[in-house]
Amino acid sequence: MAGLFGLIARRNLFLKALAMDVMGTASVALFVLVAARSGLRTPIVPRADALAGAGPWADPIPQAVILTAIVIGLSIQALLLVVITRLAAVDPLLETGSFEQLQPPGPAATP
Numbered sequence: 001m002a003g004l005f006g007l008i009a010r011r012n013l014f015l016k017a018l019a020m021d022v023m024g025t026a027s028v029a030l031f032v033l034v035a036a037r038s039g040l041r042t043p044i045v046p047r048a049d050a051l052a053g054a055g056p057w058a059d060p061i062p063q064a065v066i067l068t069a070i071v072i073g074l075s076i077q078a079l080l081l082v083v084i085t086r087l088a089a090v091d092p093l094l095e096t097g098s099f100e101q102l103q104p105p106g107p108a109a110t111p
Contacts, residue, residue, distance in 0.1 A: 007019040017084060027069075028066060039056070040056050041057050043058060043060050
């Protein structure tokens, strides 16, 4: 909820990116909290005879999906911060209102 509030209430682009990161981290934490169960064995078998009498196994697919979501979220945040850094050259305050007032460049003159 704090990330959503920051995304809606803040006008600074850097603070909006920070709020998006908080939202992404919260969603990953929610999935980890929901998927956490005790009594499951890891799907790593050290010996062939270790399968005898084995209890329930943990499913590695949700773990792989969450790790992939973390990597994708990190790369999106890095790309967003690069874009914000480039926009800081135009307006150092990074306020969304000032970018809405900018005029787009005119069409190129054709000879």
